[in-house]
Amino acid sequence: MAVTSEIAIFAVHIAYSKMFREVFEKYSWEDVLRDIYAKTAADVEHALNTRKRGLDDFMALISPAAAPYLEQMAQLSHRITQKRFGKTIQLYAPLYLSNECQNICTYCGFSLDNKLRRKTLTGMEMMQEVEYLKQQGFDHVLLVTGEANKTVGVDYLRNAIRMLRPHFANISIEVQPLDQEDYEQLIAEGLYAVLVYQETYHKDNYKQYHPKGKKSNFDYRLATPDRLGNAGIHKIGLGVLIGLEDWRADNFFTALHISYLERNFWQTKYSISFPRLRPAEGLIEPKVAISDKELVQLICAWRIYNEELELSISTRESALFRDHIIQLGATTISAGSRTNPGGYAVEPESLEQFSIDDDRTVAQVRDMIQHKGYKPVWKDWDRFETNQHISHAV
Numbered sequence: 001m002a003v004t005s006e007i008a009i010f011a012v013h014i015a016y017s018k019m020f021r022e023v024f025e026k027y028s029w030e031d032v033l034r035d036i037y038a039k040t041a042a043d044v045e046h047a048l049n050t051r052k053r054g055l056d057d058f059m060a061l062i063s064p065a066a067a068p069y070l071e072q073m074a075q076l077s078h079r080i081t082q083k084r085f086g087k088t089i090q091l092y093a094p095l096y097l098s099n100e101c102q103n104i105c106t107y108c109g110f111s112l113d114n115k116l117r118r119k120t121l122t123g124m125e126m127m128q129e130v131e132y133l134k135q136q137g138f139d140h141v142l143l144v145t146g147e148a149n150k151t152v153g154v155d156y157l158r159n160a161i162r163m164l165r166p167h168f169a170n171i172s173i174e175v176q177p178l179d180q181e182d183y184e185q186l187i188a189e190g191l192y193a194v195l196v197y198q199e200t201y202h203k204d205n206y207k208q209y210h211p212k213g214k215k216s217n218f219d220y221r222l223a224t225p226d227r228l229g230n231a232g233i234h235k236i237g238l239g240v241l242i243g244l245e246d247w248r249a250d251n252f253f254t255a256l257h258i259s260y261l262e263r264n265f266w267q268t269k270y271s272i273s274f275p276r277l278r279p280a281e282g283l284i285e286p287k288v289a290i291s292d293k294e295l296v297q298l299i300c301a302w303r304i305y306n307e308e309l310e311l312s313i314s315t316r317e318s319a320l321f322r323d324h325i326i327q328l329g330a331t332t333i334s335a336g337s338r339t340n341p342g343g344y345a346v347e348p349e350s351l352e353q354f355s356i357d358d359d360r361t362v363a364q365v366r367d368m369i370q371h372k373g374y375k376p377v378w379k380d381w382d383r384f385e386t387n388q389h390i391s392h393a394v
């Protein structure tokens with residue numbers, strides 16, 4: 001069955017779905033790809049001019065047929081973003097807690113088969129990093145670990161959140177996928193958001209990139225946002241690693257996933273990230289390239305399709321790209337990032353997960369945002385008491 005006609009029955013089907021996997025299995029990668037590449041200028045114009053946009057419109061906006069409409073898309077995305085979010089850009093810092101990992105991922109510097117000194121921050125080291133980030137002005141922090149259940153399992157994460165909670169208004173994690181009960185425990189400690197990237201929705205090729213470890217279980221990872229929604233998380237972040245497979249098809253499946261989640265877990269907020277495969281030690285080269293223009297098209301397509309989503313851009317991207325994209329649809333950026341455990345204050349020289357491109361200081365990024373007439377937002381709302389003294393608890 002053609003994907004377009006499948007989309008027509010999506011709304012009916014989704015009402016009866018209990019897991020995203022049931023929706024996902026209705027679609028074939030090849031059909032999706034064929035339908036995206038068959039989109040025409042008329043489809044793009046319909047997507048730009050209609051009042052209510054669906055998945056079929058998103059497909060048109062990410063298709064090659066939309067490339068000549070980039071300027072129009074950028075203007076529309078800019079208007080929609082300003083209407084919904086105002087002239088604000090949220091800032092956050094990733095805080096890498098550990099590079100231990102039991103998985104082999106062919107694109108990651110922390111992969112089990114990559115010989116590097118493994119490090120997991122102690123409580124004392126964590127607080128050194130916190131002190132540095134607080135001095136920079138951050139109030140939103142993203143805790144990142146590899147996937148090593150024995151070293152950085154739920155107990156470690158619970159302790160980390162408990163220690164950091166007095167110092168940050170907003171704590172997110174990007175760690176191994178967990179069971180629903182684990183998420184419930186972490187939410188009770190003050191966890192706000194979980195980022196979990198499927199990396200690629202190309203199920204057949206997924207195994208090539210994830211040959212060993214728990215991450216090689218495609219279905220468990222695919223069901224993670226379901227478990228998060230059931231656990232009552234405030235925000236879920238999705239995305240794919242751009243460069244593994246066709247980025248258009250992968251983003252269509254991400255949109256399908258978000259549509260499902262928004263209908264089933266409507267109280268949860270959602271964000272999308274756009275990580276491009278970056279150089280790191282011992283890694284594969286991107287199989288599929290995406291140009292800067294195409295990445296702008298993709299980001300604008302997301303904004304035009306879904307006005308509510310937070311769109312996040314990390315320091316993987318260049319300063320020039322980030323300076324432009326904050327005016328076109330992005331709402332959240334990191335700054336001054338280090339992608340190695342202890343990278344801010346403890347051990348700045350250790351091996352990073354991937355190399356960053358925008359290496360400006362936090363102050364330089366803040367000044368750039370203000371120079372463009374936007375307001376940098378360090379904290380969008382209060383959840384905790386944040387004025388407590390930073391104690392070097394272990």
Ligand code: SF4
Pocket residue numbers: 101102103104105108109110111112145146147215
């Ligand atoms: S991507 Fe994540 S799971 Fe894979 S090797 Fe890197 S840290 Fe481990």
